[in-house]
Amino acid sequence: MIDIGINFTDKAFGKDLSECISAAHAADVTKMIVTGTNIDSSQRAAQLSESHSDSLFSTVGVHPHHAKDWRPNDYETLKNLAKSDKVIAIGEAGLDFNRNFSPRNQQEAVFQFQIHLAxxxxxxxxxxxxxxxxxQRMILQEYSNDLPKTVIHCFTGDKTALFNYLDLGCHIGITGWVCDERRGKELQTLVKQIPKDRLMIETDGPYLLPRNIKPKPKSRRNEPKYLFHIANTIAQLRGETTEAFILQTTNNTKQFFSI
Ligand SMILES: [Zn+2]
Known part of the structure; x- marks a missing residue:
């Protein structure tokens, strides 16, 4: 399996990153893509992918929460980081109007800079x-002729959003949100409707520990070794064998990121 979104630059992994990577390998997670969320985290994500080159890749980008900190030379900084073979995507980039930690107009501008970069x-x-x-859809549509491949990571939207993103050609990343018996309900019905060649899986650790792990882990920290629980849940919902589902999503991921 490949975890397409793991926040290994988070302080939650400051002390035992190597152990987490070994535990992931033992749980059949062979590769992980470290998410860059701001300039500093992108630099560290890129470094990690270099220093653990047989296990890790990384993205570089600025999360909408950090759009307010964007400086004019950040475009060049991200571009330089992206020269590494281990940096395989731009992001996470986009819009977050849930918490609005950055003003919306700034989120939109920083999102568009990163679309240009990609x-x-x-x-x-x-x-x-x-x-x-x-x-987000309107902005992506403006670039639809030139857009590279896109994945909506940690998709938690409704049916309209899902089909609009699929129409735009997006791949869909599913996290342990789908394992949540309450707030994951809608997503549980939607994962059946995603074409099998558009699906990828991710933990988004340390966030979103799957709620169906038994026995319940002592720590609430989510990490790549739990990816199987997400794969297994989605496969059951889709009426597929877990083996076939894992094979399919791993192939999708290799193709999507050219790895
Ligand atoms: Zn995110």
């Missing part, structure tokens, strides 16, 4: 979106 470098876009699907 187009310039012909790298996939690793997209975040929360409560902003209409606007």
């Amino acid at each position: 187009i310039e470098l012909n790298l996939p876009l690793f997209l975040h979106e929360r409560d902003a699907h209409k606007r």
Whole structure:
């Protein structure tokens, strides 16, 4: 399996990253893509992918929460980081109108800078979106002729959002949100409707520990070794064998990120 979204630059992994990677390998997670969320985290994500080159890749980008910190030379900084073979996507980039930690106009500007960068470098876009699907779709549509490959990571939207993103050609990343018996309900019905060649899986650790792990882990920290629980849940919902589902999503991921 490949975990397409793991926040290994988070302080939650400051002390035992190597152990987490070994535990992931023992749980059949062979590769992990470290998410860049701001300039500093992108630099560290790129470094990690270099220093653990047989296990890790990374994205580089600025999350909408950090759009307010964007400085004019950040475009060049991200572009330089993206020269590494281990950096395989731009993001996470997008809009988050749920918490609005950055003003909306700034989120939109920083999102568009990163779309330009992904187009310039012909790298996939690793997209975040929360409560902003209409606007995010409009912006993506403006670039639809030039857009590289796109994945909506940690998709948690409704049916309209899902089909609009699929129509735009997006891949869909599913996290342990789908394992949540309450707030994951809608997603549980939607995962059946995603074409099998558009699906990828991710933990988004340390966030979103799958709620159906038994026995319940002592720590609430989510990590790549739990990816199987997500794969297994989605496969059951889709009426597929877990083996076939894992094979399919792993192949999708290799193709999507050219790894
Ligand atoms: Zn995100």
